[in-house]
Amino acid sequence: MSYLAPGTPENVALAQHVNGRLRAEARISNARAFLFRAIGFGAFMGLAGAGLGAAFYGYATMNEVGNASDTLAKALTQALETTTLKTSGEVRLADNTLKIEGGLPASKGLPDVSSLTGNQGKSEAPANAAVRTSFTVFKTVPFLDGTIVTGWNFKGDEQKPEQQYCYLTRPQTFGDGTTSQQITVAMDGKVLPQPAKSEINFATIARSCIWFDPSKL
Structure with missing residues (x-):
């Protein structure tokens, strides 16, 4: 029950006040929704950036290890190419004597x-x-x-x-x-x-x- 007649200035002012209150609450709800969306988007971007950074870090680490392996392999190859390996051996004959093909001259006892x-x-x-x-x-x-x-x-x-x-x-x-x-x-x-x-x-x-x-x- 209203004591104000429709169309009176007081009724118009009340209606305007209620409409303004409703618009204000709507703006507050929209602002809160935007804030939540912004927080969600920021968290998504942060996680995406962290993942991308981890991926680049892993790739850089693997690339560095690969380069180190290549460098080590090249160094070992160069070292082996410039290193002379020496060994010694012995040839054993059936009669324990080293023979020279053609034999020894009878006159001198030495090979020609x-x-x-x-x-x-x-x-x-x-x-x-x-x-x-x-x-x-x-x-x-x-x-x-x-x-x-x-x-x-x-x-x-x-x-x-x-x-x-x-x-x-x-x-x-x-x-x-x-x-x-x-x-x-x-x-x-x-x-x-x-x-x-x-x-x-x-x-x-x-x-x-x-x-x-x-x-x-």
């Missing part, structure tokens, strides 16, 4: 050096340079798990060796493989000094050395 060398080195060597030819004859004797080796170093066509040496070679395990250990025990028929911590007796080994003897050729 001129037939072995031929014209080698003449074209490369200077006109005033002398070509020196040398060779080594090995004699071997089995000893326990190793071999006693005597070497005769001949210079040119001399009848006796310039130098002789005798050493013991034994197999030695190194890591996953097996190598040979070489121990020199005598030089030119003389036994070398016995080391304090040596496991072998030099004098005993030297008895099996085969020194050069022209009478036995």
